[in-house]
Amino acid sequence: MNGQFADHKGWTGRSRERVEDDALLRGAGAFIDDIAVTSATLHAVFVRSPHPHADIQSIDASRALAAPGVAAVITGADMRRFTRPFVVGVKQPMEHWALAVDRVRFAGEPVAIVCASDPYLAEDAAGLVDVDYAPLPAVVDPLRAMAADAPVLHPAVGGNLVSDRHFSYGDPQGAFARAARIVEIDIRYPRNAVTPIECLGVIADYSAAEGVYDVMTPFQGPYAIHPVMALALQVPANKLRIRTPRDSGGSFGTKHAVFTYAVALAVAARICGRPVKWIEDRLENLSAATSATNRVTKLRAALDGDGRILALDYDQIDDCGAYLRAPEPATLYRMHGNLTGAYRIEHLAVRNRIVLTNKTPSGLVRGFGGPQVYFALERLVAKIAREMVKPHLEIIGKNLVPADAFPWRTASGGLLDSGNYQAALAMLEDRGVFADFEARRAQARAQGKHYGIGLAAIVEPSISNMGYITTVLSAGEREKAGPKGGAVATATVGIDPLGGVNVHVASVPQGQGHRTVLQQVVGDVLGINPDGVSVTAELDTARDAWSIASGNYSSRFAGAVAGAAKLAAETLRGKIAVLAGLQLGCEASQVRFADDRVYCVGDPQKHAPFRRIAAASHWAQGAMPQGVEPALRETAFFSPDVLTPPNALDEINSSAAHGFVFDICGVEIDRGTGRLRIDRYVSVHDAGRLLNPTLADGQVRGSFANAVGAALMEQFSYAPDGSFQSGTFADYLVPSVAEVPALEILHLQTPSPFTPLGAKGIAEGNCMSTPVCIANGVADALDIEAVELPLTPARVLGLLAVQEPARPQGESVAPSPPAIFKTDRALKGSGASFVAMKPQELWPLLLDPDFLATVIPGCKSLERTGANAYRGQMVMGAGVIKELFDVDVQLHDLDEPRSLRLAGGARGALGASSGEALIRLREEKHGTWIEYSYGVDLTGKVAAVGGRMLDGAARLLTGEFFKRLARRAMPQDGDSQEQKRGWLQRLFGGRA
């Protein structure tokens, strides 16, 4: 029996079926919307701004309050009364409230909450909250936002640049001065996210008796945001109880964004005196929940003559959207310790700027900061190879951190814990992978195809240092605030009265399978079958062990949380061993745990079932000798020692563990359609010790799929006016299984010396490496430098620089419209239309509301409200989609009968628009050419969900207008198809 125990290999490191799956596959998951609520619970719907930037002049909730079932309408004024603005990570006078106060700064920003007896009635009433907005100019481009004349989001700040930090490590100036070659690259990384299946949700309650807010929400952490919420609610942290449901339908970081809603609904529950529930819908999630930052980077490398990188110089401008919401500006600093990537680079200069624009606030998204950094760094390395006419792999190889250098201290203070990057490359070499890619490329190119090979080598940081965000502050500011660092993980292991084992961690999983892995880890420590270990991973801040680093982010589970569980189980095992020694009659040090039994190593005949021994503290503690501690429940707190606060030199070890990823792909571009095909993709990972290889591969495949989306199709689109255009999954495109190619995964396992199990994170690497790997493949295929994501077929076709056949001559009857109008509005166009009427006859008609009412399609009423001012109601739309809009139009610069300018706006339930048009009448032999140009801004739902249709809708409306005008002017309908281009672009604009 001794031998049998000794042979036990352990459960950790093996693949095992997920304990979570049975319930999920049976539809028996417990998600936020599955939680039973009391009949008193109210349902909340948010009223959101259709405008990207506007002053709120008034909110009139009287119509909504009178609607059936409505209990309350909560607004920014209530936030002022019960809350304070959220604390911000930089020292700037910016106010961010859970509901907009006085001003809205992005399309979709919450303005009010309607609380009603059911969600349908709440949504009905939401349309009855009358908000009077005074639109302001918006800015969406981060460079434009820094211009002196740009619209300012937060006037008290005085500009949109809210942080500007310079860092210098080593002697970058000297390195650049002595460099044999300097290579630089300019990068724009787009806005995207990783979108969960389940959107956000909150069930909030307030105990007036005890002054406690009780909020159920799949908030994933970091729980450093718990104090942010408590401070906003102006209560001690122990008066804010956050609880999470057992299941969460994916987060990928994004569910941290629920915290502002948690605060808003907590206040709503307090005001209503009843629980309030809110489940976010997809339009809300895409438009207003969160996004990764878009970033503008200029990256320079100083090189020696051989291609060794001596120094890097980053200039990063991170666009955090409308508010610097916690945990921002973390995106920009999460990678700070490993900005030199997988390379041995001694000197580093960094300029980090944070800019606000009229877009959704940014936040945690899988990969967090990595995609942005590595897109610049790995494109730069590819460019170095191209400029030096050397193989890309050679440049990577000669710059990698040597295998014998670990732990390697990076220039900016990161500590790369372990690795053998060269072994990863050797693994590919040995398997003939490089040769295969070369052969594929040679063969494809011989056939005249565009084929390229992309490479990327990155380190994947995991277990974030809670102090890295303070790197944004100066050393002096940090000193004043007190040092911040570490990453406390908690785990509790307990024994029940029948000797069963219960584990609790505060990891708030969102589908990864934490419970399965913890069964394995704790099962190994206690020598019991994992099936006998019961794990809960949801969190109750009033009851459970947790700390600010708790939660599900920075790939911290395997390294930190599972490690803490191991430590807690070991402590418990030590105590059980004492009890077992007493019962078995041997020294505690002789006690071993295996096969669900406890035995004495010197005498294998002495053994007992684990359950009986373990339960003893419940039943027989009174019989124990004095001084023997009960073995009931142990909580471990683990924080890697290496996670110290940033020092006076701004050096920061931003993460405890650093895995390695090397990707190679072959991409082929179809000249006919611009479509990019990933021919083969191999990804090598070294994430230290793998606790469950199947789950690890699942994480790799998941992040790869996310990254393929980011590389090829995913983007949050904003028009120049700030309107949001990606409000459905038909606009924001996520790859399906048909679009994600096969992925070949290889593993190395170099354990981390800094985590209890030697494990590192693995869930984010491909989000960081794959977008740039694919981009490098495209650059190689087309022999180009400028590659921007997402690589949509239309964009790739542009990169192919195909000469377009000319427009056939001699068919146009209309004069081409002159550029009589300049505009940077979102939708614009120009054109000309012929009417059989003299300008002098036409002119009064264009000013006559009664006439216009008969030719404007859908016009219900039109009246003159003053000199050259009109107001009316029009039904606009296309097909079955029709909506009534209130329209205001003013005429300016009247030059009878030659030209006039129109300005106006429309408002309706589907959105709002404002626009202007310039019209010029030019007499011809049998009538008048009306030449026109227009520009229209379009906001709200119609912009968010109607993108694919807007052009066509504009043509429909304007075409109809001219058809009617011509018909009125000339009994026989004489306008030709080509001439039907619009000028009165009220709701829908068009790019003619």
Place this chain on the structure above:
Amino acid sequence: MKPPVFDYLRCESAAQALEALHQYGDDLRILAGGQSLIAMLNMRLVRPAVLADIMRVKELAGLETISRHAKRHLRIGAAVTQSRVLECISLASDVPLLAKALPFTGHVQTRNRGTVCGSLAHADPSSELPLVACVLDGQITLARTSGRRQVGARDFFTGLLETDRKSNELIESVEFPCASSGETFAFREAAMRHGDFAIIAIAVKATTEKIVIGVGGGASRPEVRSWPRLAGSALADALNQLAWELPLQDDALADARYRRHLVRELGQAAIGEACA
């Protein structure tokens, strides 16, 4: 994303649906597969007072070949799902173009619910079925309480989401002429993902004398041209002319120039296949 209040009417007969249409007109929407309508309802882009569900009306569930003017047609009733049509063993020989195009219409899951006639009624300019109906010169039967009429597909689609259907009419069925000997067909589509709405879709029917080419996805409705059997530079010129004369749209994912390129490229490929 919650629909506003509406009444739900489960029709047991076509007559009941027609009666309801007669009574409510524009305030009523016919609910067939609901693959577009339910999403629009949830987003409150449409607010009908009544939804009339026709999916259990047996007389609208017919899928059969009929003879009209001595020519065979495939008649598809209003309650016939796209999956049912695609599963027809004889589809590839009867209406080859439909067999080629239907796999591009959404996914298995949406085709299991979505109907052929519902797609025609919605008249999305990027969807495949209106394009096929126009190229094949399909006939749409519109019924009302006082009778019925047939409209050719090329006249049925009048603009973006707009059709010739009157507010009291039900699309009872659509008829696609079955292929005659000597006719060949091809379908090509470029979309961002499989099953997405087309950026550009091209459907071609070729006979010994001529080519009928239809373009979907670019303008507000399918555009159809009839050409002699062009080849070489004459074909390239015709496609270029077509690409430039269509009012092709710009959107966030594909600009008009890209769409012109696709008209030329996919047009060449489709005509090449059909005329091979």
